[in-house]
Amino acid sequence: MGEQTLESELRFTEGHTTPRNERLLRELAKAIEESPIEPNRFNLSHIIGAGLTGLAAIVESSSFAVAQDSKIVYPPGAPKIASDYLDTWGFLRGRYGYERTLGPHTGIDIDVLIGHPVLAAADGVIFRSHWSNDSGWRIVIEHGKDVDGSYLRTIYLHNDKNLVAPGENIKRGQIIALSGVSGRMSYDYPHLHFMVYKGPTQKYSEEWTHVNPHEYWVDGPYRITCFDTSKGYQNSSIRFTYPVECKLPNDKNLNK
Incomplete structure (x- = not known):
């Protein structure tokens, strides 16, 4: 998949998930799971529900989240x-079916x-x-x-x-x-x-x-x-x- 194609998908889908977009979401979700981001930080079903616009914001903010995590010292067993x-998160879809932007x-x-x-x-x-x-x-x-x-x-x-x-x-x-x-x-x-x-x-x-x-x-x-x-x-x-x-x-x- 070319970088320009992916960028245009992220720009113009506006959160609507088509079968093709769902495939793209799964590919990006797989990339996230294989990245250094904390395991289980993002649930695949939440990513799919967010649509590509939401995922774009999540991917963009993930580097910041990892940077913040690098400061934190977790003792053994701490959730x-x-x-x-x-943290700044983008669009998330809730149980009520609308999207929100979090500050x-x-x-x-x-x-x-x-x-x-x-x-x-x-x-x-x-x-x-x-x-x-x-x-x-x-x-x-x-x-x-x-x-x-x-x-x-x-x-x-x-x-x-x-x-x-x-x-x-x-x-x-x-x-x-x-x-x-x-x-x-x-x-x-x-x-x-x-x-x-x-x-x-x-x-x-x-x-x-x-x-x-x-x-x-x-x-x-x-x-x-x-x-x-x-x-x-x-x-x-x-x-x-x-x-x-x-x-x-x-x-x-x-x-x-």
């Missing part, structure tokens, strides 16, 4: 991040199956545990004031089931939900969308903004920290452990 903070990603999408334990990233109080049409079953945790005087919240979206209620005091590593695909913006892709928000006052205002979760891991920036019951965690500053259950090195099921 991988499918879409990182400030810079406001959190991280952790690639876990439906029913995977979602953990509190630090001690705090459940501020919200409720349903949103876009986010599905969501949880917001208030973690209080950090050493710099700012206030921090973590947000957990697309859960299959929430296990906590507003006002509950929770501990780091406590199971607060089971992951899922709930909400319009999950686009039928099982994952946990995890966000960190920062503000100058305890009460939410327009001055609150999302921040990079990778700057807040216990082990240091971009060093994902799995929760471990055998470890103690300092309270001098608010730092987070991974909000999903990891298979730690002493877990007999790690290599299964």
Whole structure:
């Protein structure tokens, strides 16, 4: 297939999938699977559903995603991040049959199956545990004031089931939900969308903004920290452990 032919296909199909385009999609999907991109980052059915326009955007953004991944240090057994903070994705087709354009990603999408334990990233109080049409079953945790005087919240979206209620005091590593695909913006892709928000006052205002979760891991920036019951965690500053259950090195099921 000539480069010019492929380019014209990507430019003019506008997301409509014909039998010929489907063949082209499968060829490109195969190329993606054989590339250095994280295994299982893209599901073939999602690629086919996106159409060639969507795939073009995914291919274009994949090099950025790989570059971001190169910064991240994963401990053994930690589920991988499918879409990182400030990633830019193109067109995706959701269960409702329309396409959307996503701007810079406001959190991280952790690639876990439906029913995977979602953990509190630090001690705090459940501020919200409720349903949103876009986010599905969501949880917001208030973690209080950090050493710099700012206030921090973590947000957990697309859960299959929430296990906590507003006002509950929770501990780091406590199971607060089971992951899922709930909400319009999950686009039928099982994952946990995890966000960190920062503000100058305890009460939410327009001055609150999302921040990079990778700057807040216990082990240091971009060093994902799995929760471990055998470890103690300092309270001098608010730092987070991974909000999903990891298979730690002493877990007999790690290599299964």
